[in-house]
Amino acid sequence: MIRKTAARLVAATALAAIGTAAMAAEVNVYSSRHYDSDDALYAEFTKETGIKVNRIEGKADELIARLEAEGDNSPADVLITVDAGRMARAEEAGVLQAYPSAVIDKAVPAHLRHPDDLWFGVSQRARIIFYAKDRVENPPRTYEELADPKFKGQICIRSSSNVYNQSLLASIIEADGAVEAKEWAAGVVANMARAPQGGDTDQLLGIVSGECDIAVANHYYFLRGFDSDVEGLTAGIDNIGWVWPNQSGRGAHLNLTAAAMAKSAPHPEEAKTLLEFLTGDFAQHHFANQNNEYPAVPGVGLDVDTARLGFFIPDTQTPTSAFSANAKEAQAIFNEVDWQ
Numbered sequence: 001m002i003r004k005t006a007a008r009l010v011a012a013t014a015l016a017a018i019g020t021a022a023m024a025a026e027v028n029v030y031s032s033r034h035y036d037s038d039d040a041l042y043a044e045f046t047k048e049t050g051i052k053v054n055r056i057e058g059k060a061d062e063l064i065a066r067l068e069a070e071g072d073n074s075p076a077d078v079l080i081t082v083d084a085g086r087m088a089r090a091e092e093a094g095v096l097q098a099y100p101s102a103v104i105d106k107a108v109p110a111h112l113r114h115p116d117d118l119w120f121g122v123s124q125r126a127r128i129i130f131y132a133k134d135r136v137e138n139p140p141r142t143y144e145e146l147a148d149p150k151f152k153g154q155i156c157i158r159s160s161s162n163v164y165n166q167s168l169l170a171s172i173i174e175a176d177g178a179v180e181a182k183e184w185a186a187g188v189v190a191n192m193a194r195a196p197q198g199g200d201t202d203q204l205l206g207i208v209s210g211e212c213d214i215a216v217a218n219h220y221y222f223l224r225g226f227d228s229d230v231e232g233l234t235a236g237i238d239n240i241g242w243v244w245p246n247q248s249g250r251g252a253h254l255n256l257t258a259a260a261m262a263k264s265a266p267h268p269e270e271a272k273t274l275l276e277f278l279t280g281d282f283a284q285h286h287f288a289n290q291n292n293e294y295p296a297v298p299g300v301g302l303d304v305d306t307a308r309l310g311f312f313i314p315d316t317q318t319p320t321s322a323f324s325a326n327a328k329e330a331q332a333i334f335n336e337v338d339w340q
Contacts, residue, residue, distance in 0.1 A: 125219065
């Protein structure tokens with residue numbers, strides 16, 4: 001009887017331990033995405049896996065600095081940024097580790113992954129050219145053409161500190177070489193309608209107000225003018241046309257929302273499970289539908305509003321790892337040509 005009682009106690013203790021471990025399964029995410037809609041993404045992950053998601057949001061640079069300061073004691077398991085260029089900073093800071101995964105390798109094309117498995121893209125953001133239909137008969141058809149003197153005084157674009165522009169210039173360095181990239185940057189500065197200011201929406205507002213005729217912005221800022229009433233944009237959006245650049249060459253530049261495993265991840269298996277989940281159908285459709293982004297995984301359908309921009313050829317020739325590899329050189333060029 002004593003032996004049976006002891007055996008039952010051991011069994012009960014073991015079951016309790018298993019139950020506690022299951023309840024304690026968690027993953028800590030540092031994310032520079034700031035969309036409330038991502039609550040549904042993580043809720044589905046927890047529903048499917050039983051792993052609780054603890055999320056801390058902030059600007060990417062702040063999160064990277066926090067990872068550096070925390071060092072080996074960091075509670076972070078996963079880092080998510082809205083641009084591959086920010087991952088370059090995390091890479092340089094030494095706060096990432098490789099996450100070898102056959103699931104991710106199969107789902108995400110090679111040009112959207114770091115060659116050493118330090119990060120990969122979960123969604124894509126196209127940086128394209130917009131113009132005033134009533135004032136621009138022949139808009140630029142390539143990024144390089146933005147530097148053509150015939151567009152002098154017509155262009156609105158963000159500052160050189162904006163990581164979207166840094167990654168665009170980094171891609172031009174990779175595609176055309178540093179000398180040509182510097183000439184391009186200087187040419188764009190000469191063609192600016194005003195000193196760089198504001199975010200991507202402000203560049204589009206410049207077209208509506210007549211302050212500029214041509215603007216460079218990520219595609220979804222434009223689509224928000226259809227989805228909701230964006231002050232100063234929606235009322236004039238029908239007069240804004242768009243160009244998918246470099247369609248006869250390397251294709252349109254797309255940047256990434258990128259995900260990585262933190263170097264000192266206390267829950268590496270849970271982190272890997274989350275990273276792989278981000279390449280699955282639910283997550284990929286979530287990115288497409290909630291923020292009008294392009295999925296990183298081929299074959300996932302687009303949001304209806306995103307589809308209105310039409311078919312285009314993306315740049316699959318330039319590896320996204322070049323955005324981070326050329327980031328410092330891009331910033332140096334911006335400084336040299338006085339791109340504010």
